[in-house]
Amino acid sequence: MKLALSNRNLTVILVVVLVFSGVNTYLLLDRTSKLQTQLDQSYTALDEALNQTYTALNQTDYNIQNQLNVEIDNLNARLPIEQYDYVIYRDEGWVLAKNGRTGLVDFNSTDAAYVFNQAVNLGNSVYVKSDEYSLNWDVLVGNKKNAHLDSDGATLLLNGHRIIVRGDDYQFSQNNQVSGLRIVNGALRVENSFRTTVTNMIFENCTVGLELANTNKWSEGTKIDTVHFNKCTQSLVFRTNLTGATGSYGNTEVNRCYFNLPDNATAITVETNVELTDSQMQNIRIWIGEFGEYNQTGLKVDGSMYQTLMDGVVFESFATGPLENALLYAVKIGPTAQQTPILQAGVSILGSWTARIHNPFSIWIYGAGGVFKQENVAVPVGSFDYGQAIVVQMRPATITSFKPQIAVQGSFRGNETVTVRVRLEFVDNVFSSSVEKQFSGSGSVWLDDGDLLALFPSQNVVYAILVDAKVNKATTDAAVQVSMYGTTT
Numbered sequence: 001m002k003l004a005l006s007n008r009n010l011t012v013i014l015v016v017v018l019v020f021s022g023v024n025t026y027l028l029l030d031r032t033s034k035l036q037t038q039l040d041q042s043y044t045a046l047d048e049a050l051n052q053t054y055t056a057l058n059q060t061d062y063n064i065q066n067q068l069n070v071e072i073d074n075l076n077a078r079l080p081i082e083q084y085d086y087v088i089y090r091d092e093g094w095v096l097a098k099n100g101r102t103g104l105v106d107f108n109s110t111d112a113a114y115v116f117n118q119a120v121n122l123g124n125s126v127y128v129k130s131d132e133y134s135l136n137w138d139v140l141v142g143n144k145k146n147a148h149l150d151s152d153g154a155t156l157l158l159n160g161h162r163i164i165v166r167g168d169d170y171q172f173s174q175n176n177q178v179s180g181l182r183i184v185n186g187a188l189r190v191e192n193s194f195r196t197t198v199t200n201m202i203f204e205n206c207t208v209g210l211e212l213a214n215t216n217k218w219s220e221g222t223k224i225d226t227v228h229f230n231k232c233t234q235s236l237v238f239r240t241n242l243t244g245a246t247g248s249y250g251n252t253e254v255n256r257c258y259f260n261l262p263d264n265a266t267a268i269t270v271e272t273n274v275e276l277t278d279s280q281m282q283n284i285r286i287w288i289g290e291f292g293e294y295n296q297t298g299l300k301v302d303g304s305m306y307q308t309l310m311d312g313v314v315f316e317s318f319a320t321g322p323l324e325n326a327l328l329y330a331v332k333i334g335p336t337a338q339q340t341p342i343l344q345a346g347v348s349i350l351g352s353w354t355a356r357i358h359n360p361f362s363i364w365i366y367g368a369g370g371v372f373k374q375e376n377v378a379v380p381v382g383s384f385d386y387g388q389a390i391v392v393q394m395r396p397a398t399i400t401s402f403k404p405q406i407a408v409q410g411s412f413r414g415n416e417t418v419t420v421r422v423r424l425e426f427v428d429n430v431f432s433s434s435v436e437k438q439f440s441g442s443g444s445v446w447l448d449d450g451d452l453l454a455l456f457p458s459q460n461v462v463y464a465i466l467v468d469a470k471v472n473k474a475t476t477d478a479a480v481q482v483s484m485y486g487t488t489t
Helices: 007-078 112-122 449-455
Strands: 086-091 094-099 105-109 125-128 132-134 139-142 148-151 155-157 162-166 177-179 182-184 187-191 197-204 208-213 223-230 234-238 253-262 265-270 280-291 296-301 309-317 328-333 348-350 355-358 370-379 381-383 390-392 399-409 418-426 435-439 443-446 462-471 479-488
Touching: 086 112, 086 132, 094 112, 105 112, 112 125, 112 132, 112 139, 187 197, 197 208, 208 223, 223 234, 234 253, 253 265, 253 296, 265 280, 280 296, 280 328, 309 328, 370 390, 370 462, 390 479, 399 418, 399 462, 418 449, 418 479, 435 449, 462 479
Parallel strands: 086 125, 125 148, 132 155, 139 162, 148 177, 155 182, 162 187, 177 197, 182 197, 187 208, 197 223, 208 234, 223 253, 234 265, 253 280, 265 296, 280 309, 296 328, 309 348, 328 355, 381 462
Antiparallel strands: 086 094, 094 105, 370 479, 390 462, 399 443, 399 479, 418 435, 418 462
């Protein structure tokens, strides 16, 4: 069948197609418009979310930065590094010293000892940043005043070498400080220096940890505070003086120090001829028997510790094995010891020992609640007036009580009378009233309570006991002796 289309029919079809096409186009455009609107809304919401996130991140960053600034300010307040002449630090195998004033690195080397020596030589204050430094030769802080070598935990592997604070004599090395370092296998030596401070330190696995030495004049007023000595053969040593120097380490303070001893070790050594006088050792603890149980000594005295006070010192032994031949001593007093320290009531000796105090040479030991005895002390006899008085002192301790006995021997011819006088001298240079005992023949007498009551004042400190004697003849064969016992503090 043949379909014949007229122009009219074609026109109608075309119109219908165009109308239908237009409707679809309108619908498509409308849908596109709606999608665009939704997309715009999504973009707007996303932009707002991003803005909020960005704002929140900025605020977080601001808070973190503020907190960091506060921490930095706190750190600088505690340790104002910018005030040091040099700051030493490590960077990729190199050791550098930055000038604290210019901010420039003045020295850098793989040889740490070189950088340390340059910094302490040209600067008066050096700060070592916490890290590990290996040094292969000594570091000398020579002829400095008010110098500082400080850190807050840097480890110095000294490989048997030393940090030396030295003056040609004490006038050239004064008021210096070493602090905050951990020294391994090496020593800190203070030589011919006045008022050196060693604080907040650790000495570990050292043959000698900290030593004080006099090679010219003396080293006095040293302050050793908050130091831990761990497994050192000799932890703290006061060296015998060389020719041209005195033995004086007077007015040294050793406070808040701790000692862990291995075998064949001594915590504190006072060598021959050393004068560690008028000093203080307080709040110290010495542990032995932790890393072995043989040949360990807390304090070894071969010199003088005249008027040196020990208080709050604890010697603690953890030994459990046989002790007879273990050579474990809290205090060991050698044959050249001249004076022992004053052991106050705060001194404790805990645990098991070969001997608490090894004193084979019977050197006098001073301490709170101590006792003393003097026997057969000869008293010169003067003719018609008292002869030279003998002086009984227990320095550095003070006498709290005593009981004297007077003995006289002689022929006593022609109404001869010997008079013996006892007096006390007090710390303020005042003398007590005297007690006199008369002898017309040989004999002895103890002072009784009434006599002692006459000697003692209401309150004072006894500095010395004075005894003198006289005879009422031009010549005599009378011999006077005094013996006494008592207690000290």
